[in-house]
Amino acid sequence: MQDFTWSPKEKQIARTVFESAAVAEEQELLERLKTQAAAMKNMEDLWALQNVIRDSERKYQEKYDYRYSQLIAVFGGLVREGRVSIGALHGLSEEKMKYIERIASL
């Protein structure tokens, strides 16, 4: 999969879809953390929040990895999660779409 080439048009599609999913998940993550923060009652809750922030930030960074060598897997995962519709990716090559759909169906 690392040998795929991306045309300028494909890169544009990928960037748009990627950014949109990343921003949406960023906002969901922030809302979840705000809710947990607002409920803190003591230092133990603060330690718990710290752990959750660290974990969720790491997962977020790992998940939204915009390297062309990773994008097919990233989009496959996002389609599987329902965060990206396969339709939003139309314009990518047939072969890329095939791989993405395959990963999405795992």
Added chain:
Amino acid sequence: MQDFTWSPKEKQIARTVFESAAVAEEQELLERLKTQAAAMKNMEDLWALQNVIRDSERKYQEKYDYRYSQLIAVFGGLVREGRVSIGALHGLSEEKMKYIERIASL
């Protein structure tokens, strides 16, 4: 200062005053962090929050150090900050009070 002995009555006074100041500052800290958390708009804000949590937690732990070898300095600092009134410590030995007031006036 590490050679002070603490009578049971003094330990009780120290514990009560210490806990009360620690809880008050814990709640202030949590309120500040809740306000900062509620204002988060993006991941950069989350990183900033993470740093503030880490720093303020470390400072809090260093400050509220309930070892008898540290208590005079701890109370001196708390009186200086206005977090503890010198009156709340009445019942401690004159010598301890003298040291606490000296540190408070630094």
